Amino acid sequence: MRKGLVSGLIGVGAFLVVIAILSLTYWPGQLLRTPLDVDTTTRLEGTALISGEESPIKATNITRVDSEKSDDDVVVFRNSTCVVRNIGDVADCVSQDDPENRLVTASEGGFAADRRTGMAVNKSKYVSADAGELEGLVNKFPFETEKKDYPYWEDTTEQAVDAVYQKSVTIRGLETYLFTVDVEPTPVEIAAGVDGLYSTTKELYVEPLTGSIIRQVEQQVRTTTEGEPVAEINLDFTDAQVKANVDDANSNRRLLNLALKVVPLVGLIAGIPILLAGFVLLVLGRRGQGASNDASPKRADEHV
Known part of the structure; x- marks a missing residue:
């Protein structure tokens, strides 16, 4: 019975210690990575002032992982964004020939990012050559985001700008963590074949452990090259979207904290004493067995 108890204590203690060591050394590299099953729809709402006419708008961004091109280190995304005038029972997106002229802008694209840092990856095995060279963060911040500035990709101006920690x-x-992005008026094509100036300010509210963007507030301004107003767009995550993002972040934080903080703490606090107790009983048992053998009576034919 004692032998079974000793084996059990050593086995349980060793198991807990090994699990604690894995959670401190191996698991962070495996868990702190963008999952390969991302399929999200993000909704924003706001107003647009176009050619002097103001109207409510809504924006829908769909982001999906291309699992065939993604691997252990890099995640490949396909995404689409559509902004429409929120007039009538309008769908998330409409065609260019919508009879009520409700389409504001629509775009599709793809990109690749490091699964841990969130930084853009431009290798040809992940993205086509005509996708352009992206720099900095694209759709999320790194796991364990720090209170510092990060390069952030601004798609309209096709350049990386600073996301400044506030x-x-x-x-x-x-x-x-609140980060702000400011783009001064920059020459771009503000419409098909029309050159002008584009500027934007963004507020990005980031959950630091997962790097997910919980809320985004943005103002875009497009003018002619002479500075005459053409369009002003103001967008913010909907209340429902913010709530869903907070709920998801809380759930992910609980799982990560359990795996990376609670498990190693419990494993070390419980595992080491149990392991030591098993070894102590093992040593005491061997000593007791040795003393018993020494004290056993000698056979009659043994010589003194």
Whole structure:
């Protein structure tokens, strides 16, 4: 019975210690990676002032992982964005020949990013040559985001700009880091075949452990090359979208904290004493067995 108890203690203790070591060394590299089953729809709402006419708008961004092109280190995304005038029972997107002229803008694209850092990857095995060279963060911040500035890809101007850390902000009880992006008026094609100037300001509220963007507030301004207003777009995540993002972030944080903090703590606190207790009983048992053998009576034919 004692032998079974000793074996059990050593086995359980060793198991807990090994699990704790794995959670401290191996699991972070495996768990702190963008999953390969991402399929998200993000919704925003706001207003647009186009050619002097203001109207409510809504935007829909769909992001899906291309699992065939993704691998252990890099995740490949396909995404589409559509902004429409929120007039009548309008769908998430409409065609260019919509009779009520409700389409504001629509675009499709793809990109690749490092699964841990969120930084753009431009290798030809992941993206086509005509996709262009992206730099910086594209759709999320790195796991364990720090209170510092990051390069952030601005798609319209096709350049990386600084996402500047500002402060911590609590949203629905969840701590986020506020980053701001400012793009000064930059020459771009503001419409098909029309040159002009584009500027934007963005507020990005980031959950630091997962790097997910919980809320995004954006103002875009397009003008002629002389500075005459052409369009102004203001967008913010919908309340329902913010709530869903907070719920997802809380759920992911609980799982990551359990695996990376609670498990190693419990494993070491419980595993080491159990393991030591098993070894102590093992040693004591061997000593007791040795003493018993020494004290056993000698046979009659043994010589003294």
